[in-house]
Amino acid sequence: MKNKYSIFSLIKNAFSYHENWQRAWRDPEPKKEYEAIIIGGGGHGLATAYYLAKKHNMKNIAVLEKGWIGGGNTGRNTTIIRSNYLWDASAGLYDHALKIWEGLSQELNYNVMFSQRGVMNLAHNLQDVRDLKRRTHANRLNGIDAVWLNTDEVKKFCPIINTSPNIRYPVLGGTLQRRAGTARHDAVAWGYARGADAMGVDIIQNCELKGIKRNGNSVEGIETTKGFIKTKKIGVVAAGHSSVIASMVDLKLPLESKPLQALVSEPVKPIIDTVVMSNAVHAYVSQSDKGELVIGAGTDAYVSYTQRGSHDVVEGTLKAILELYPIFSRMKMLRQWGGIVDICPDASPIISKTHIKGLYFNCGWGTGGFKATPGSGDLFAHTIANDEPHKLNADFNINRFVSGDLVDEHGAAAVAH
């Protein structure tokens, strides 16, 4: 790394009024040919490039981004990180990511502000209680920390929750994963970009993919707004636009793209020191280090690429927030936004080869991709480099929709869709 960030570099740069910091990554023009090209400069795409360079010694690679890096769903999520998924395959996948998160700031020499403040999932009816208890047991069998809390323990862990038995959907308990938490979403994209760039990866922003050139059943290169670039391996990590890219090679994916919304309030003093999610009433909330409440809503029920989302979805979420946290009744919401999420029928991702040689897809993360960013990049890099999936993403292949071996995680997705 050219310029290591440390307390000493901070002090040194303070003397020049912080005007002489090096730029964190270059802004190169595309070369004529790359060993591999990653389409999509979000967290997952940049992480893929980082691990391709670091673990698989592929230095001549590029990340193509049609806007600016981290400007899509990486900058539009609610930054929640957890691994309390039901099935073995998902537990392996998401906990792999969580373990990387735990050392990521040190590895990248970039503070991603990973904070293990715990994630609590609430139960509001008897079926929720049964499902969440089952999930807790499944998690523990897979070595993932999870505990069941009764109503009093929920109240003790997060005192501002309204646990009155007289509300419309009373809190009957909840699960807690203490290793879970949040991270700073932009820093994740920037940290991976800086790390990848330092190893020679070209990050090409404002360059859109226009077509994929094939020779027989192998890829030969890509057409972009900056001309033709030759490559034998293409990794597509385009989130909501995955189907658009797949259609360039007449490939159909089992995806539907929908807007998922989030909003933040005006900043206030610390009031909630954990993440609380509720699947049944559909609201989740945490507090950023700036003091804003970060509130997540649901997806619109129809396909749309508008990055807006409907007002009634936000209204429903805020109703639930107000019933669970009456203390927030006078808070003002500052900003609202939408991101386009690509949802698989089983609410699990696809990290897979395709029938076209050299074309790989990492998509279908739906409403919960941020938490998997490091693991997703690591496993996708392994898949691209070896032309074979890692054992942790073998179950997340595209053929599961033909074989029927779905990984149904609608319950653990914590966002109904």
Add this chain to the structure above:
Amino acid sequence: MFLINCPYCGERDQSEFTAGGEAHIVRPKQPTELSDDQWAEFLFMRKNIKGIQFERWSHAHGCRKWFNMVRDTSNDKIHAVYKMGEKPPIK
């Protein structure tokens, strides 16, 4: 968020409606003869178009009838609404 002109009830708020996904996916006539690939295609694979999409909607909180719609998914603009069984008015 947008207004939908229900072919039976007239213009109503989108929140009264349920989206039923891609339209004109024909149910297999001989389900027992389908291969796994064909089942996957029918059940799961979707065009998921960014642009003009043909889709089914139901007026769930109104007349509860199903109908078809042509909508641009890149800006949520509705180009046509037509009843089930009718030919799409736009190609």
